[in-house]
Amino acid sequence: xxxxxxxxxxxxxxxxxxxxxxxxxxxxxxxxxxxxxxxxxxxxxxxxxxxxxxxxxxxxxxxxxxxxxxxxxxxxxxxxxxxxxxxxxxxxxxxxxxxxxxxxxxxxxxxxxxxxxxxxxxxxxxxxxxxxxxxxxxxxxxxxxxxxxxxxxxxxxxxxxxxxxxxxxxxxxxxxxxxxxxx
Amino acid sequence: xxxxxxxxxxxxxxxxxxxxxxxxxxxxxxxxxxxxxxxxxxxxxxxxxxxxxxxxxxxxxxxxxxxxxxxxxxxxxxxxxxxxxxxxxxxxxxxxxxxxxxxxxxxxxxxxxxxxxxxxxxxxxxxxxxxxxxxxxxxxxxxxxxxxxxxxxxxxxxxxxxxxxxxxxxxxxxxxxxxxxxxxxxxxxxxxxxxxxxxxxxxxxxxxxxxxxxxxxxxxxxxxxxxxxxxxxxxxxxxxxxxxxxxxxxxxxxxxxxxxxxxxxxxxxxxxxxxxxxxxxxxxxxxxxxxxxxxxxxxxxxxxxxxx
Numbered sequence: 067x068x069x070x071x072x073x074x075x076x077x078x079x080x081x082x083x084x085x086x087x088x089x090x091x092x093x094x095x096x097x098x099x100x101x102x103x104x105x106x107x108x109x110x111x112x113x114x115x116x117x118x119x120x121x122x123x124x125x126x127x128x129x130x131x132x133x134x135x136x137x138x139x140x141x142x143x144x145x146x147x148x149x150x151x152x153x154x155x156x157x158x159x160x161x162x163x164x165x166x167x168x169x170x171x172x173x174x175x176x177x178x179x180x181x182x183x184x185x186x187x188x189x190x191x192x193x194x195x196x197x198x199x200x201x202x203x204x205x206x207x208x209x210x211x212x213x214x215x216x217x218x219x220x221x222x223x224x225x226x227x228x229x230x231x232x233x234x235x236x237x238x239x240x241x242x243x244x245x246x247x248x249x
Numbered sequence: 250x251x252x253x254x255x256x257x258x259x260x261x262x263x264x265x266x267x268x269x270x271x272x273x274x275x276x277x278x279x280x281x282x283x284x285x286x287x288x289x290x291x292x293x294x295x296x297x298x299x300x301x302x303x304x305x306x307x308x309x310x311x312x313x314x315x316x317x318x319x320x321x322x323x324x325x326x327x328x329x330x331x332x333x334x335x336x337x338x339x340x341x342x343x344x345x346x347x348x349x350x351x352x353x354x355x356x357x358x359x360x361x362x363x364x365x366x367x368x369x370x371x372x373x374x375x376x377x378x379x380x381x382x383x384x385x386x387x388x389x390x391x392x393x394x395x396x397x398x399x400x401x402x403x404x405x406x407x408x409x410x411x412x413x414x415x416x417x418x419x420x421x422x423x424x425x426x427x428x429x430x431x432x433x434x435x436x437x438x439x440x441x442x443x444x445x446x447x448x449x450x451x452x453x454x455x456x457x458x459x460x461x462x463x464x465x466x467x468x469x470x471x472x473x474x475x476x477x478x479x480x481x482x483x484x485x486x487x488x489x490x491x492x493x494x495x496x497x498x499x500x501x502x503x504x505x506x507x508x509x510x511x512x513x514x515x516x517x518x519x520x521x522x523x524x525x526x527x528x529x530x531x532x533x534x535x536x537x538x539x540x541x542x543x544x545x546x547x548x549x550x551x552x553x554x555x556x557x
Binding site: 086089091092093094095096152153155160164167168170216217219220222 | 311314317318326327377378379380428515518519520522525527528529530531532
């Protein structure tokens, strides 16, 4: 199953590489941003949907959390690499200056930092110690969703649909949090 | 000897030769076939124009990308969908109304516009979204039209309006759920409109404008962000007050009336210091007034970061 999913998640990246190699994209840097950014956001959304899906349906999905979470971190890392390597062509000072000037980039950066921390602490030897920290994946998703919304010239139906799912997930998380406190 | 793309037989000439050959062949077959061939001739199929000397030595972008990487919200917010729906646009017959504070208001059919002395202009084009391209437009300076209209002393601004016809532009059918207020409106100060760089474009790459690029007639103001260069124009009016242009109306904090290309004045959410040329993985620096320094005197004494 994981092998099939791995192939499925590699396919868009392979398609992107093909388009870049044959110069088929009119706006390659933008295209890389869109694919890797939406990929990271949707994969994180999927990762955090696994727990409620398991709670409300008979599906046994929670064990896939680490798998999809790591894939989300990989897509996000490629997104960041595009920012530093192509959009700013290695001009680190400019890139960092822009991070401090443009709040939407700062939000994306904060989300990225959380994802890296979680990816690192998902190593089985560390996971037991850092397990509780992994609830930080929720704020990472909220930051990522704000970053996505602010990066659009005009929000479209798919922007709103994504934000809706993020909001539903946040409400479910809040409910679980409150009922855990009551117990 | 090195050949450039401009040494290739121009497409209109090539097609004229082909047509001549076809007509010759057809006349051998039957006179009815001949008349049929003649009647198939679209009045928009060829343009005669003076080639451009290209003093800045700009290299035109890939025409396929120029025709497919577009914003045309009357069709869709999504670029590929917009290209697809742009088949609904009927560029012929077409006419524009020229009116307002002028001595000689008039209607111009698209054929009459084609009879202006047309010239090629290879211009940089910079979109507010951060991408840029180089396009060989074909058209005539807006000043030529304005001189015929004779603005009165009250004609201080030029207001442009896109055609409103929901049967051609699907987003115009959606009423209050439309993505932008329709019809699209843009405006220039009279001195900007009279500037010799300001073009009424009827064609590009040697051909009439393609539907996605604003057929059959659009504005090109090369030192301003692309959204100023309104497409598929139905009306040109001289007015006394600055027109409320569509993007400013939608979001006045992010888009202004002037919209001059300026690397120093960022969009509130993203930087405008650099740009992504179509098809390129390498960015380039954005230039003040998109590199057209000759327009600087139009804005002498203005604070460009406040009047953006």
